Amino acid sequence: VYPLFATVGVAVGICGLQLVRNITGNPEVRVKKENRAAGILDNFEEGHKYKEHFVRRYVRTQSPEIMPSINGFFANPE
Numbered sequence: 001v002y003p004l005f006a007t008v009g010v011a012v013g014i015c016g017l018q019l020v021r022n023i024t025g026n027p028e029v030r031v032k033k034e035n036r037a038a039g040i041l042d043n044f045e046e047g048h049k050y051k052e053h054f055v056r057r058y059v060r061t062q063s064p065e066i067m068p069s070i071n072g073f074f075a076n077p078e
Contacts (some may be wrong), residue, residue, distance in 0.1 A: 027041070027043055028047075
């Protein structure tokens, strides 16, 4: 049962982190009343900064394979 608790705990943690990230950093979410009264803003720089976060920049530099060494072994036999 403990692995199930750990898996659910990690999933809830990821959901919580994404919720906090959306509330604090998303340019389309406005919590304060004065920000909501501003209407629709065309702030493309803030939206680009929100979209290009650390994980996306890291994954972009990685190989798209799940196990590149095994794929290379079977794709290029010697």
